[in-house]
Amino acid sequence: xxxxxxxxxxxxxxxxxxxxxxxxxxxxxxxxxxxxxxxxxxxxxxxxxxxxxxxxxxxxxxxxxxxxxxxxxxxxxxxxxxxxxxxxxxxxxxxxxxxxxxxxxxxxxxxxxxxxxxxxxxxxxxxxxxxxxxxxxxxxxxxxxxxxxxxxxxxxxxxxxxxxxxxxxxxxxxxxxxxxxxxxxxxxxxxxxxxxxxxxxxxxxxxxxxxxxxxxxxxxxxxxxxxxxxxxxxxxxxxxxxxxxxxxxxxxxxxxxxxxxxxxxxxxxxxxxxxxxxxxxxxxxxxxxxxxxxxxxxxxxxxxxxxxxxxxxxxxxxxxxxxxxxxxxxxxxxxxxxxxxxxxxxxxxxxxxxxxxxxxxxxxxxxxxxxxxxxxxxxxxxxxxxxxxxxxxxxxxxxxxxxxxxxxxxxxxxxxxxxxxxxxxxxxxxxxxxxxxxxxxxxxxxxxxxxxxxxxxxxxxxxxxxxxxxxxxxxxx
Numbered sequence: 001x002x003x004x005x006x007x008x009x010x011x012x013x014x015x016x017x018x019x020x021x022x023x024x025x026x027x028x029x030x031x032x033x034x035x036x037x038x039x040x041x042x043x044x045x046x047x048x049x050x051x052x053x054x055x056x057x058x059x060x061x062x063x064x065x066x067x068x069x070x071x072x073x074x075x076x077x078x079x080x081x082x083x084x085x086x087x088x089x090x091x092x093x094x095x096x097x098x099x100x101x102x103x104x105x106x107x108x109x110x111x112x113x114x115x116x117x118x119x120x121x122x123x124x125x126x127x128x129x130x131x132x133x134x135x136x137x138x139x140x141x142x143x144x145x146x147x148x149x150x151x152x153x154x155x156x157x158x159x160x161x162x163x164x165x166x167x168x169x170x171x172x173x174x175x176x177x178x179x180x181x182x183x184x185x186x187x188x189x190x191x192x193x194x195x196x197x198x199x200x201x202x203x204x205x206x207x208x209x210x211x212x213x214x215x216x217x218x219x220x221x222x223x224x225x226x227x228x229x230x231x232x233x234x235x236x237x238x239x240x241x242x243x244x245x246x247x248x249x250x251x252x253x254x255x256x257x258x259x260x261x262x263x264x265x266x267x268x269x270x271x272x273x274x275x276x277x278x279x280x281x282x283x284x285x286x287x288x289x290x291x292x293x294x295x296x297x298x299x300x301x302x303x304x305x306x307x308x309x310x311x312x313x314x315x316x317x318x319x320x321x322x323x324x325x326x327x328x329x330x331x332x333x334x335x336x337x338x339x340x341x342x343x344x345x346x347x348x349x350x351x352x353x354x355x356x357x358x359x360x361x362x363x364x365x366x367x368x369x370x371x372x373x374x375x376x377x378x379x380x381x382x383x384x385x386x387x388x389x390x391x392x393x394x395x396x397x398x399x400x401x402x403x404x405x406x407x408x409x410x411x412x413x414x415x416x417x418x419x420x421x422x423x424x425x426x427x428x429x430x431x432x433x434x435x436x437x438x439x440x441x442x443x444x445x446x447x448x449x450x451x452x453x454x455x456x457x458x459x460x461x462x463x464x465x466x467x468x469x470x471x472x473x474x475x476x477x
Contacts (some may be wrong), residue, residue: 046099257318
């Protein structure tokens with residue numbers, strides 16, 4: 001196959017095949033659909049010379065689809081032609097301390113929600129804000145702000161960050177709207193799990209305390225529950241409608257529920273509860289453990305095959321509905337509480353099951369978009385890369401919303417296949433161009449313009465451009 005794709009005649013023909021390029025250039029072509037022109041104008045100040053902020057960000061957003069995992073791979077790999085500038089331009093934009101990456105993601109979320117209003121809402125759509133954290137493992141102890149973290153599933157310790165994410169479920173798709181990075185082991189004998197020598201060897205980037213980067217760095221040592229409250233406050237200020245906040249046992253506490261309710265009284269909270277609090281039941285005060293062991297026969301939910309007890313009471317002055325449930329006769333009892341005392345058990349379980357969408361996001365974002373794979377020692381770059389990853393996921397969610405895909409993973413494979421077909425189409429057009437050039441030299445009487453126009457006007461009939469699904473990546477390498 002041709003080694004050089006940059007043929008002059010191809011550039012002349014290229015404009016005639018608009019339909020061919022739409023799907024393969026999805027993320028770039030659809031940036032403006034989500035209002036990227038408005039977004040880029042707010043950040044154009046950070047690149048006054050050289051390559052624009054728009055071109056750098058647009059290129060970074062398509063990296064997963066073209067099989068490139070890093071900026072280094074972008075500028076040195078076989079697809080280096082995708083980028084016209086060196087790696088330093090991308091590193092500088094990622095490390096720019098004055099860029100408000102939280103506002104950058106928020107602008108994409110805002111534009112997405114405006115476009116989502118154009119779709120027909122699903123019946124009885126429940127809008128939820130889901131909070132959860134995940135581990136981001138890192139290989140270097142010199143990475144700025146890294147600490148030893150504890151994995152609650154494997155019961156092991158390793159170096160990395162805790163990523164707290166706020167995700168929005170609009171009734172159809174899940175989109176990440178805010179996040180913060182945290183470190184652990186702050187009060188242990190080895191601070192952050194590092195020796196004094198290791199802490200001294202960590203990268204230390206000078207920051208002006210007024211910059212956005214300095215504020216994000218301070219969040220490392222803040223409590224996740226405090227950041228959760230701040231994130232919800234920002235959601236309320238942006239006037240994003242939320243019916244329920246969903247949390248697991250690690251976040252659900254009465255004190256936190258009171259803070260969230262004080263911010264917005266119309267938003268209710270549903271969370272799995274782990275504390276052995278006392279509640280009033282039939283004029284008696286009992287602990288949740290005592291209620292789990294009681295002999296009273298529980299109600300049965302045939303839909304989910306659960307047995308449960310339902311109480312409406314107060315926990316530390318907060319009125320809540322309490323569901324103590326177990327699956328089957330021999331299941332383990334769990335406690336679900338909600339500030340919406342009108343909820344029935346089935347509805348409460350259905351709404352709380354939406355929380356699983358954030359677990360799916362963590363898996364897909366890590367596997368498909370490389371969430372947390374950045375190994376830069378600069379903390380500001382870590383923030384920038386996570387923001388880019390979440391924006392990539394958000395843009396893909398738009399296509400997911402528009403088309404009937406079962407999973408984001410299935411959509412990701414199709415988008416990547418589109419790019420492969422695009423590369424193949426370029427090379428096929430290059431072959432056509434060379435053939436026409438040779439014919440023009442060999443046959444003096446041939447009307448090359450007439451033949452070219454015929455090929456372009458009947459391109460779909462030939463089928464060699466559009467019917468390329470049988471080709472795979474091996475065909476073009």
